[in-house]
Amino acid sequence: xxxxxxxxxxxxxxxxxxxxxxxxxxxxxxxxxxxxxxxxxxxxxxxxxxxxxxxxxxxxxxxxxxxxxxxxxxxxxxxxxxxxxxxxxxxxxxxxxxxxxxxxxxxxxxxxxxxxxxxxxxxxxxxxxxxxxxxxxxxxxxxxxxxxxxxxxxxxxxxxxxxxxxxxxxxxxxxxxxxxxxxxxxxxxx
Numbered sequence: 001x002x003x004x005x006x007x008x009x010x011x012x013x014x015x016x017x018x019x020x021x022x023x024x025x026x027x028x029x030x031x032x033x034x035x036x037x038x039x040x041x042x043x044x045x046x047x048x049x050x051x052x053x054x055x056x057x058x059x060x061x062x063x064x065x066x067x068x069x070x071x072x073x074x075x076x077x078x079x080x081x082x083x084x085x086x087x088x089x090x091x092x093x094x095x096x097x098x099x100x101x102x103x104x105x106x107x108x109x110x111x112x113x114x115x116x117x118x119x120x121x122x123x124x125x126x127x128x129x130x131x132x133x134x135x136x137x138x139x140x141x142x143x144x145x146x147x148x149x150x151x152x153x154x155x156x157x158x159x160x161x162x163x164x165x166x167x168x169x170x171x172x173x174x175x176x177x178x179x180x181x182x183x184x185x186x187x188x189x190x
Contacts, residue, residue: 002032006038009087009094010181011114014101015073019108028108031133035140037134041112042071045133050077053130061086061146061169066178069115070136079128080104081121082156086146089116093180096172098153103182104155104164105129108135116179118146129131146171 001018018029033043052061061084064070074083086098103109103121114120121130124179148162150171 002035004035004041007085007099008084009099010092011116012085012099013039013112015061015110016078016114017110024046025110026047026106029081030110030131031107037153037177041116042135043090044135045073046070047134049132049134049138051130051132052159052160054056054159055126056159056161058120058122058148058155059130060084060148060166061118061151062120063088063115063118063144063146063175064134064136064139064180065142066115068136068142069179071112071114072119072127072133072135073110073112073133074103074119074121075110075131076105076110077124077129078105079123079125080106081123081125081128081130083121084109084159085111085113085117086118086120086151086153087116088118088146088175088177089179089181090177095177095181096151098151107135109166116181118151120148120153122160123129124156146172146175156166
């Protein structure tokens with residue numbers, strides 16, 4: 001059983017699986033095709049990635065440009081992160097706004113974001129392992145990002161550790177978004 005809670009950013013969801021706990025630890029189901037489909041979410045994941053990061057690391061704000069834009073499912077299997085989604089869909093009532101979540105292995109919650117959103121996170125625990133399922137194969141020529149400190153996000157740890165690549169992304173105010181809001185969950189390219 002999965003519980004789907006819609007975000008105020010249309011198309012994004014926090015997903016809470018049923019957790020079974022006992023003296024051994026926890027057991028949780030992270031994906032169920034029928035329940036995802038019943039909630040209008042993508043089920044055709046093409047690749048799965050994971051990252052292992054230390055406390056204070058910020059990874060983000062990442063996305064892929066059309067025609068290789070993708071939906072993403074993110075969860076933390078070890079540790080805790082401050083997870084952020086940023087709406088990049090022109091015409092959206094929440095364009096350039098973000099939503100944040102505490103995502104942890106203990107809570108076993110997940111974040112689903114459709115194409116048209118940037119994603120990033122900061123590690124709050126000593127170490128965190130984060131899993132990402134995406135609906136399109138990574139395309140280096142369509143790989144893009146918004147600079148992590150240009151969208152008004154209040155990162156909980158002020159002494160952030162950021163890669164050179166993430167520090168060199170374009171500012172949100174300079175980004176000419178190819179994403180356009182539609183009434184459906186999936187955006188369309190302009």
